[in-house]
Each structure stands twice: as C-alpha cells, then as structure tokens.
Amino acid sequence: MFTYEKLELPRLGLRGLEAGLSEEEQAIQDATHRFALEVMRPIGRKLDRMTPEEVVAEGSPLHDYMAQMNAAGILDLGALAEMSNEQKARVFPLIFEELGWGDSGLAIATLASSIPAFTAHSTGDPEIIERFGSLPGCWLATQPERGSDVVDMDASEVHETTQQSKGNLLARKDGDEYVISGQSSAWVSYAPLAHTAMAYLPCDYGDGFYKEGEQGMHHVGILIPLDLPGVSRGKPLDKIGQRPLPQGEVFFDEVRVPAKYAIATGDAAIPQMMATLTFANMEMAATFTGVARSAFDLALEYVHERKQGGTAIINHQSVQVRTFDLWQRVEAARGLTQRVFNYNYSDSGPHLLASVTSKTYVTKTAFEVASEALQLFGGNGLTREYPIEKIMRDARASMIEDGENNILCIKGMRWLSRWYQDQHGLDV
Ligand SMILES: Cc1cc2nc3c(=O)[nH]c(=O)nc-3n(C[C@H](O)[C@H](O)[C@H](O)COP(=O)(O)OP(=O)(O)OC[C@H]3O[C@@H](n4cnc5c(N)ncnc54)[C@H](O)[C@@H]3O)c2cc1C
Incomplete structure (x- = not known):
C-alpha cells in the first residue's frame, strides 16, 4: 500500500511520468531538448514553407541544421556504439523523442542520412569505415514498382499464383563488381543531398533473379558511393508532411560498385534488410512519441488560453476529458516504445515483431493525437498561424514511411502466427 500525508502536485518530467533519470541521462535529455527547441523548431517551420528545390539549394537552412546537429554531437556514432545494451535501451528513446518533439522531418533527415555510416561502422572494416563512415547518405530500398514488396522481401504475402515484382532497380554480380541499373522510388529520404547509399536490391548472382521454384528473389545489401559514374538524381519530391525532409529518385546507368562494398549477400541479404527495418521501426516509434507529445503540449497550452462560454475552455468538462x-x-505510446527498446536490447531480442508493434501503434497514435489536438484549437487549428496543422501533416506521413502500416501489421501478425503454430505443433 501507499500512504500520503498530503497529496501534492505530481512531479512530471519532460516525458511526463518519468521515474527518475540518471545524471548522465538528464544531461543528454536537457541538451537534446534545448537543441530541439532552439534549433530544430525554428528551422523546421521555415523549411516547411519552402519549395522542395529551395529546401535542398545551397544556403538553405537545412544545411545549417545538419551542421549544427553534427557540432552538437547529439548523435555521436562512436560514443553511442560504446554504450552497453542497457544504456542504449534507455538513451536512444530519450534522444529520439526529443528530436521528434523538435521536428520529425529533420529528425528523420538525421536518422536516414546516417544509415550508411552506421552500417559501415558495424562492419568493423577499416576500408569501409574510411569510405562510408562519415558521409551523409540515404537508405535506398523502395522502387516505383516495389513499395510494400520491399517490406515483404521474404515474399510471404505474394499472391499464390504469381511471383514478386522484379522492380526497376537491379544488381548483377560481375566478377569482383556489382553492376547496378535502373531507378529508386522518389521516396528515398535525403537522396537529393546524399553522398552514399545503403541499398537493398534484387540481385542476379549468375543464375537469375528468382530463387528456383520460389516466389521471391535473391537480394544484395550494398553500400554505394553516389559519386560513381552513371549515378544521377531526380527532382526533389513535393509532399504534404515532413517537408523539411528532402526526398527524390536516384538513377543508375550500369554503375559498377566494388564487390567489397556488399555487406550482405545471398541468403544473408534479407535478414540484414529486416535487421535495418527492425532498428528503423523502433526509432520511428520513439520519434513519433515525440511528435504526439508536441501536439499534446500545444493543446494543453491552448486550452488554458482560449476563452469560450465565459471561461478558459479547460474549465469545460468535455475539454478536460x-x-x-x-x-x-x-503515455501509452511512450510506454510501448520503451518496452520495445528494452526487449530489442535484451537477450530475447531483437525482433521485427517488436519494432513493428511499436511503429504502427505509435505513428497511428501520433496522427490521432495531432488531429484531436487540432480539434481543440477550433478554426485556429486549421490556419498556418498555429503550428498544430504542421504537426498533423508530419504525423500523417509517418503511417506510410518506413513501411506502410497495414503491410507492417500483416508481417507482424505473420510472425505471431508462426510463433503460435510453433508453440502448439500446428501447420495451418
Ligand atoms: C516520409 C517518407 C519517407 C520515406 N523514406 C524512404 C527511404 O528513406 N527509403 C526508401 O527506400 N523508401 C522510403 N519511403 C517509401 C516507403 O517505404 C513506401 O512509401 C512504403 O513502403 C509504401 O510503398 P508504396 O508507397 O509504393 O505503397 P504501395 O506498396 O503501393 O501500397 C499501396 C497500398 O496497398 C497496400 N498493399 C500493398 N501490398 C499489399 C499486400 N501484399 N497485402 C495487403 N496490402 C498491400 C498497402 O497497405 C497500401 O495501403 C518513404 C516514404 C515516406 C512517406
């Protein structure tokens, strides 16, 4: 039982019901929050009003943001890699929630652009780290005719009468090189400014693209320098949410990449792609917990300011509810996110099921919270004078980004069903 002498006001942290941070965690949270408030918010709002061409142009505030992000050292890959799993499970969600609270498009620009460098460091190979370890890049997986099919790389959801679509961007092994031809989708985050790509592509190792007698294909996971001959870019994409995050196509015309840069080949390629998705989906959950919180914070402020019915609207019971x-x-989104970080960094994890559970739930929650928060603003919520409409547009994009939520749920349920069948000796 608990006992109270007097029921005081609750003690709440930036992240609501915070049960105590260590001194180091508190310092990380404070520094990241300050950066989110003072750097990300003003730059994000400016970029939101600019055209996609202006966002990527020389002198754009986006470059200022990336430079300040690097200088702040918030995502120091070396320091983060040295942390224990217990520390990572606590510190990563702390950082990404603050970045998402600041501006989700900019948070994803930082995350997506660091994927090739992160991958290079994880190989431990000095030559690969030297070539890719410090350059901004992109994660290049989707193609015009391979969107959700990328999430379903192991082809468990392909219609029984057919094979998975081959897509528009293919790799072919040729001696000690891979030859890459075709184009990515227009959705590749940070592609207009990336120097490198971490690409996952259907691949012909010498006996065709399709696995014999199967619906799916062989793949390769390969790091690509984007300054190689034959690489070109499309126009930056115009979209309704996360406008500070630049996106666009990358075209490849018989581009020859050293085979050494392939980090996952043959049967290892699909699990490696799923490992990247497992990490990215988990980070999306933390980032969009921050987005949901930013919508709640704005609503809380507004309901104490706005007067209708003779009083601040917070004094109406329905507004309180x-x-x-x-x-x-x-709070529920944050709780689930933390549970998934704990699981993925425990001896039981990591697993895609865990990350998908949090990504799909939290991004849907972020959109619902932003939409309901906008409703509390009344007509003001629809104007560009108030930031809530931007947060709602940003949250809307997250339900498609990093895997569309429905196909992610299908894959999640597939894993749950496989687990159930294994437990009960079933094969249905
Ligand atoms: C903000 C943002 C950032 C992104 N960043 C990147 C990036 O950095 N790199 C990258 O490669 N891509 C990126 N993407 C692309 C993103 O991963 C794709 O948009 C997503 O996977 C969906 O693919 P699609 O748009 O082609 O939709 P489609 O696959 O065409 O899906 C259309 C609809 O059909 C449904 N559907 C499709 N297949 C099935 C199936 N088998 N069973 C049931 N329903 C199905 C889907 O649920 C969806 O509702 C980004 C997208 C966004 C919005």
Whole structure:
C-alpha cells in the first residue's frame, strides 16, 4: 500500500511520468531538448514553407541544421556504439523523442542520412569505415514498382499464383563488381543531398533473379558511393508532411560498385534488410512519441488560453476529458516504445515483431493525437498561424514511411502466427 500525508502536485518530467533519470541521462535529455527547441523548431517551420528545390539549394537552412546537429554531437556514432545494451535501451528513446518533439522531418533527415555510416561502422572494416563512415547518405530500398514488396522481401504475402515484382532497380554480380541499373522510388529520404547509399536490391548472382521454384528473389545489401559514374538524381519530391525532409529518385546507368562494398549477400541479404527495418521501426516509434507529445503540449497550452462560454475552455468538462485522453495516449505510446527498446536490447531480442508493434501503434497514435489536438484549437487549428496543422501533416506521413502500416501489421501478425503454430505443433 501507499500512504500520503498530503497529496501534492505530481512531479512530471519532460516525458511526463518519468521515474527518475540518471545524471548522465538528464544531461543528454536537457541538451537534446534545448537543441530541439532552439534549433530544430525554428528551422523546421521555415523549411516547411519552402519549395522542395529551395529546401535542398545551397544556403538553405537545412544545411545549417545538419551542421549544427553534427557540432552538437547529439548523435555521436562512436560514443553511442560504446554504450552497453542497457544504456542504449534507455538513451536512444530519450534522444529520439526529443528530436521528434523538435521536428520529425529533420529528425528523420538525421536518422536516414546516417544509415550508411552506421552500417559501415558495424562492419568493423577499416576500408569501409574510411569510405562510408562519415558521409551523409540515404537508405535506398523502395522502387516505383516495389513499395510494400520491399517490406515483404521474404515474399510471404505474394499472391499464390504469381511471383514478386522484379522492380526497376537491379544488381548483377560481375566478377569482383556489382553492376547496378535502373531507378529508386522518389521516396528515398535525403537522396537529393546524399553522398552514399545503403541499398537493398534484387540481385542476379549468375543464375537469375528468382530463387528456383520460389516466389521471391535473391537480394544484395550494398553500400554505394553516389559519386560513381552513371549515378544521377531526380527532382526533389513535393509532399504534404515532413517537408523539411528532402526526398527524390536516384538513377543508375550500369554503375559498377566494388564487390567489397556488399555487406550482405545471398541468403544473408534479407535478414540484414529486416535487421535495418527492425532498428528503423523502433526509432520511428520513439520519434513519433515525440511528435504526439508536441501536439499534446500545444493543446494543453491552448486550452488554458482560449476563452469560450465565459471561461478558459479547460474549465469545460468535455475539454478536460478530451485533453486527458491525449495525455493518456502519449503515455501509452511512450510506454510501448520503451518496452520495445528494452526487449530489442535484451537477450530475447531483437525482433521485427517488436519494432513493428511499436511503429504502427505509435505513428497511428501520433496522427490521432495531432488531429484531436487540432480539434481543440477550433478554426485556429486549421490556419498556418498555429503550428498544430504542421504537426498533423508530419504525423500523417509517418503511417506510410518506413513501411506502410497495414503491410507492417500483416508481417507482424505473420510472425505471431508462426510463433503460435510453433508453440502448439500446428501447420495451418
Ligand atoms: C516520409 C517518407 C519517407 C520515406 N523514406 C524512404 C527511404 O528513406 N527509403 C526508401 O527506400 N523508401 C522510403 N519511403 C517509401 C516507403 O517505404 C513506401 O512509401 C512504403 O513502403 C509504401 O510503398 P508504396 O508507397 O509504393 O505503397 P504501395 O506498396 O503501393 O501500397 C499501396 C497500398 O496497398 C497496400 N498493399 C500493398 N501490398 C499489399 C499486400 N501484399 N497485402 C495487403 N496490402 C498491400 C498497402 O497497405 C497500401 O495501403 C518513404 C516514404 C515516406 C512517406
């Protein structure tokens, strides 16, 4: 039982019901929050109003953001890699929630552009680290005719009468090189400014693209320098949410890449791609917990300012219930996210099932919280004078980004069903 002498006001942290951070965690949270507030928010709002061409142009505030992000050392890959799994499970969600609270498009620009460098460091190979370890890059997986099929790389959801679509960007092994031809989708984050790509492509190792008698294909996971002859870019994409995050196509015309840069080949390629998705989906959950929190914070402020019915609208009971509902959802999203980080960094994890569970739930929650928060703003919420409409547009994009939520749920349920069947000796 608990006992109270007097029921005081609750002690809440930036992340609501925070049960105590260590001194080091508190310092990381404070520094990241300050950066989110003072750097990300103003730059994100500016970029949101600019055209995609202006966002990537020389002198754009995006470059200023990337430079300040690097200088702040918030995502020091070396330091983060040295942490224990227990530290990673606590510190990563702390950092990404603050970045998402600041500006989700910029948070994803940082994350997506660091994937090739992260991957290079994880190989431990000095030559690969030297070539890719410090350059901004992109994660190049989707193609015009391979969107959700990328999430379903192991082809478990392909219609029984057919094979998986071959797509528009293919690799072919040729001696000690891979030859790459075709184009990515227009959705590759940071592609307009990337120097490198971590690409996952259907691959012909010498006996065709399709695995014999199967619906799926062989793949390769390969790091590609984007300054090689034959690489070109499309126009930056115009979209409704996360506008500070530049995106665009990358075209490849018989581009020859040293075979040494292939980090996952043959049967290892699909699990490696899923490992990247497992990490990215988990980070999406933390980032969009921050987005949901930013919508709640704005709503909480507004309901104490706006007067209707003769009083601040927070004094109306229905507004109290609606605002409390937002608070509960943010707390639930954060709780699930932390549980997934704990699981993925435990001896039981990591697993895609865990990350998909958090990504799909949290991004949907972020959109619902932003939409309901906008409702509390009334007509003001629809104007560009108030930041809530931007947060709603940003959250909307997250339900398609990093795997569309429905296909992710299908893959999640497939893993749950496989686990159930294994437990019960079934094969249905
Ligand atoms: C903000 C943002 C950032 C992104 N960043 C990147 C990036 O950095 N790199 C990259 O490579 N890509 C990126 N993408 C692309 C993203 O991964 C794809 O948009 C996503 O995988 C969906 O593919 P699609 O758009 O082709 O939709 P489609 O696959 O065409 O899906 C259309 C609809 O069909 C449904 N569907 C499709 N297949 C099935 C199936 N088998 N069973 C049931 N339903 C199905 C889907 O659920 C969806 O509702 C990004 C997208 C966004 C929005």
